[in-house]
Amino acid sequence: MTSPAAEIVDAAAYAQAVEDAVKASAAYYAGGTSTLDDDTYDRLVRGIAVWEAEHPDQVLADSPTGKVAGGAVEGDVPHTVAMLSLDNVFSPEEFTAWTASLARRIGREVERFSVEPKLDGLAIAVRYTRGRLSRLITRGDGTAGEDVSHAIGTIEGLPQNLAEPVTVEVRGEVLMTTAQFEHANEVRTAHGGQPFANPRNAAAGTLRAKDRAYTVPMTFFGYGLLPLADTEASLAERMGELSHSDLMAQVAAYGVNTTASTDVPGVTADTAEQVLARVKEVAALRAALPFGIDGIVIKADLAADQQAAGSGSRAPRWAIAYKLPAVEKITRLLEVEWNVGRTGIIAPRGVLEPVEIDGATITYATLHNPSDITRRDLRLGDHVMVHRAGDVIPRIEAPVAHLRTGDEQPIAFPEACPRCGAGIDTGEQRWRCENGRNCHLVASLTYAAGRDQLDIEGLGHTRVVQLVEADLVADLADLFALTRDQLLGLERMGETSTDNLLAAITAAKDQPLSRVLCALGIRGTGRSMSRRIARHFATMETIRAADAETMQQVEGIGTEKAPSIVAELAELAPLIDKLVTAGVNMTEPGAVPPSPTAGDTADSESPEAAEGAVTPLAGMTVVVTGAMTGPLEKLSRNQMNELIERAGGRSSSSVSKKTTLVVAGEGAGSKRAKAETLGIRLTTPDDFATLIADFVD
Secondary structure, eight states: OOOOOOOOOSHHHHHHHHHHHHHHHHHHHHHSOOSSOHHHHHHHHHHHHHHHHHOGGGOOTTOGGGSOTTTTSOOSEEOSSOOOOOOEEOSHHHHHHHHHHHHHHHTSOOSOEEEEEEESSEEEEEEEETTEEEEEEEOTTSSEEOBOGGGTTSEETOOSBOSSOOOEEEEEEEEOOHHHHHHHHHHHHHTTOOOOSSHHHHHHHHHHOOSOSOOOOEEEEEEEEEEOTTSOHHHHHHHHHSOHHHHHHHHHHHTOOOGGGSSSOOEEESSHHHHHHHHHHHHHHGGGOSSOEEEEEEEEOSHHHHHHHOBOSSSBTTEEEEEOOOSEEEEEEEEEEEEEOTTSBEEEEEEEEEEEETTEEEEEEEOOOHHHHHHHTOEETOEEEEEOOTTSOOEEEEEOGGGOOSOOEEOOOOSSOTTTOOOEEOSSSSOEETTGGGGGHHHHHHHHTSTTTTOOTTOOHHHHHHHHHTTOOSSGGGGGGOOHHHHHTSTTOOHHHHHHHHHHHHHHTTSOHHHHHHHHTOTTOOHHHHHHHHHHHOBHHHHHHOOHHHHTTSTTOOTTHHHHHHHHHHHTHHHHHHHHHTTOOOBOTTOOOOOTTOGGGSOOSOHHHHTTOOOTTTTOEEEEESBOOGGGTTOOHHHHHHHHHHTTOEEESSOOTTOOEEEEOBTOOHHHHHHHHHTOEEEOHHHHHHHTGGGOO
C-alpha cells in the first residue's frame, strides 16, 4: 500500500505545499540534493492534485502537477520531441481504472502492453550522429534540456559507437548501481565532500558536475528510441511503425544497455491481469537487484495504440508508472548503541526517530562499523537516509547534510568494551573486544549448541546462562567435561533432564567436522562456508596446516578472507586441542583430503566425485525456498543444504543465472518468481526427494 496524500486544508497550505514541492524538485534536479525523500514528495504532490481538483480556479502557475519531472530546471538544448514525465498509479484498482480509461480513449482494448522496471535515476536523451555518440541532454522542462555531454566516457552502457552508423536518439535513465554508489561516496569523501544520501541523488549530482577533481562511473539503461531531424528517411519511417518492444530490441542490437541484460527484463503482456502478475514478480525481485527501482512502467506496446491515445502537456496518455512502496525515507539519528556479538565484534547500531518504510515501523538501523561512521561523517541529530527493501535489515545510507542545523553532535566511540570493560582491538574495520568469544560466552555457547551447529537439545540460552554463572564452563570444550552431579546441582535440573542433556552432549561429539567448524564461529564463515572448508580439507588437521594461499583454494575464500580465517584458526588452537582431547569428531564423512599436488584443481565441492562416484546433483547449483513436504518435511534449511552437498551439488541461498535448480515448496515467493523470470528449472520437494533418494536418511 502507498502512503496517503498529504492533507491540504486551505489556500495558504496549498501555496506552501506548492512552494515546498518546487524547492525540493529544484534542489534535486540542480545538484542531487532534496529536502524531501521520494515518498514524502509523492504524497505532497498527490495532496496538491487533490486540492486542485476541488479548487480548479485557484491553481497556481508553478504547481508541479502541470510540469514534467525536472521542470524546475531550465535547459538550452531543444528536444526534437517533448520529453515528458509519467503519471502514477499506486494500486491494482488504480491501474485497472487507467486501462479502462485508455480503452475508452482509443475506442478499443489495448492489444498488448510492455512492462519494464521503473529505474530510479535521471532521464536523459542521448544523440548519436552516424553511429557516434555526440551529445547528452537532460530532460529539463520537457521541451529543452541541459547539455551534459561532459559526462561522456563516464557512463557505462553507452558505447562511443553504435553497431550501425545511424543517426538516432536513445532515451533512458542514468543511475548508479549499489556498487557504483559505494565507490562514489568513498571517492567523494576522500576529496573532502559530503557523501550523497542515496544512489539517485548521487547520479543527479554527478551527471551535472563539471569541475570536480575526480570522476566516478554511472550506468545507463535505454527505454526509448526515436529519429532526429537528419535521420535517414526510411529508418525514421520504420521506427515510427515499430512497437515499443521491437524498438527496445533494436536499441540492444545497436549495443546500448537495456534491462534485457538484467534479472528484470522488459516483457510484453496481453491483458491487465498479466501486467499485474508481472508487477508482483518484479516487486518480489526488487530487494535483490544491484540497482534501485521505484516502480514498474506499463505502456501500450503497439505504435498504433500510442498514436491513438496521444499525449498531454505533462505525460503521455498511453503509459503509466505503477509506483511501489518507498524503500528509503529521511528520519533523524537519535543515538548510537554499541553491541557485542558472540565472537566479540563490537557493532554500532543507530537508534532512529521512528519512520514507516514499506509497511514496517523502523526504529533501528545498521551502521556497519566505526570507520564507516567516520567516512560518512555521521552525527547525532543528523537527518539520515534510511534504506529498507523486503526483509533486508534497515541500513543508514548517509546523512542529509544540507538539512543540518548546527546542533548536531559527534558520535562518541567506546574506549573500552561496552560489555566487559576490556580493551578493544581496533586493528581492523570491525572492532573487537580483546577477550574475543569469552566476552560474550553465553551467546557463543548458545550459538554452538544450536540446531544447525552441534544440535545439543536442551542446551538453550537459559541453561547456558546457568552453566556460565556457576563457573562450570569457560569455553566450548568444557561442555564435554560436564558431570551428572554438576548438572543435578543446578536449579530446575532433575534426573531426567540431566540424563537427556548429557546424552545430547555425547551425541554432539559425533557431528561432522563442518558442524564443529560452524560451532567455533570463525569470523568470515557461516554454515555454507564451513561445509565448503570441511569438504575440501576433510580433516581438522589438514585445515590447521593450511596457509592463506592454500585456504584460497576453497570456493568463496579470497585474498582478504583467507588470512583472517588462518589467523583465527591459530587463535583457536588451544580450544580445538581441548575438543580433540574430549573426543569430538574432527573429520568430514565422505570427504577426501586434497593431495599435496592437487593445488586449486582439487574438487572441493563434491567428495563423491573425487571418489569416482556418480552423484545426482553433480555440477548443479541448487536453491531451496518455501516449506518442504513429504520425506523432506522435517529437515531444516541447513539440513537441506547438507543433503544437497552430499548428493554432489552446491547449495546456494540466492537465485542467479548460475542456478541450475530451484526446489520450490509451499509459500515459495520471490525466489520462485526470479527462477521463473530467468527460466531456471523448478521442482517440488517430493520430486526432489525422489531425485536424491539414495542420500535421504
